[in-house]
Amino acid sequence: MTAVTAAPPRTPQPRPAVRTTATERGEGWRRRGPLLPALLFTIAVTQIPFLVTIWYSLRSYNLLRPDADRFVGLSNYADIVLDSTFRQTAWNSVVITLGCVLVAMALGIVLALLLDRPFRGRGVARTLLITPFLVMPAASSVLWSMAMLNPTYGLLNWTIGLLGVEPVDWTSQYPVVAILMALVWQWTPFMMLLVLAGLQAQPKDVLEAAAMDGAGAWRTFASITLPQLRRYIELGVLLGIIYVVNTFDQIYLMTAGGPGTESANLPFYIYQRAFLGFDVGQAAAMGVVVVIATIVVASLALRLIFRSFDVKE
Template structure:
């Protein structure tokens, strides 16, 4: 009988100890999270609350030019935008601009990072000059490309091709998407270069020395050793670049205004046109919801690839 009582008391003591430890751990967890709560609340207010309003507006037929007011239409706005050929063209332009900019900027970023990883006289100056385009505001960069580089009358590009006898080209009218891509690649190449350069400087030197001792050339070493070790940095650059470039607005607004017609309009610019020029708040909100959902899926897929690469042993 005494043994049963002692066992019961011991079990009760263990339960109280576990409960007390759990309470202490929970209190400690809240103490660690408390400093982050204001930032979390602020993020929810400035991001999630507007998105909830956008979801609400996407179910309404609300055009500011109509006097019949605000009418609930369910999901019909989504059906209308997917049947809109201009929306499909803007979505295709968004894909082309994003993929083209990220791919070309990453290739150039790797090239410049490999050059800057070598020691040479003036490397600090060269690094500063190559980083500069990323530090320039997108509006200023777009104006530089539109006026100084691609202007059909006195632009630098037309002056250069004029030296070899070619006729001047109105770049932003004839090749609007290519013009936007050139400005975006110029702006985002330094970002990719910095990420890749960080990866190059973080790789172990003993591995490269062992490859050199084994007689591997520069190209074989780069393809077989350096490039696989840069995979995480390249994936991170592609993810961040895609998230930012897909929301491009400044270059399109200032360089081509989405034209000719809507030939160079992407989804953010077309949403702007429908909301602030066409005053169709319902369909503009539906387009915004589609863009946000598509961006979330793309980001989730890219993050899964990145986390998988971190879980893989080198």
């Protein structure tokens, strides 16, 4: 009987490295080519003006004294740190932004929960509740300052007058509160739409299983609905902060930043320094600080949101 000799194992040969050919590189550029005009346009309208703003922020440039234009380095940034008005307007920006976003989100969640239930006339109710977000900020500012908060014939003072409360000059006595009321009225529909989209995207079988297990309405909302709405709430808060921090119309038309600078925010104060005080150098330095701070906050918030999206449920 002939013995069978086992063949020695074959050593796997390394695969040759794949080399990028000129054809493949050309194909890659052909795919990117249509995006280049959009990229160049974005750079032209965002980065170039920002670089010019940085250049102005390093100079002592006042339109009333054009002959005194000179390079001062970081002197404008040092003046910002010592400017008490800048610190006050920065604090006002934080209060107005967070107050508007948090209150609007809370009201948006309540309205979304109500609109998620079937009832007669739900389509009409949704349309009416979305309407404030479609009104232009300038028009809503005039509406609130003249029709709602006027100390003589405003609807709010008429309402509290029925309860025996004396009329209040909201824009003079409580300017920040007046601005917050107008902003919350405008941004609540936006938050409501985001939360309503999240409510309608959640699986119904999970809710039915919770009901069969005997979970009440509050328990179901806290344990099932609210965690599923987390991404929508985070996105609404982030977008709200980015947009509300740039509020200008309501402050300019309702309080003009007053009394004094009590209700002024950073965009309004920068406008005052640039177009009323004609101090372009210091206004540019303030603008650079605000842009950098906004980018940092937005980047951190986006990282948290993207991390929550990457988590597998």
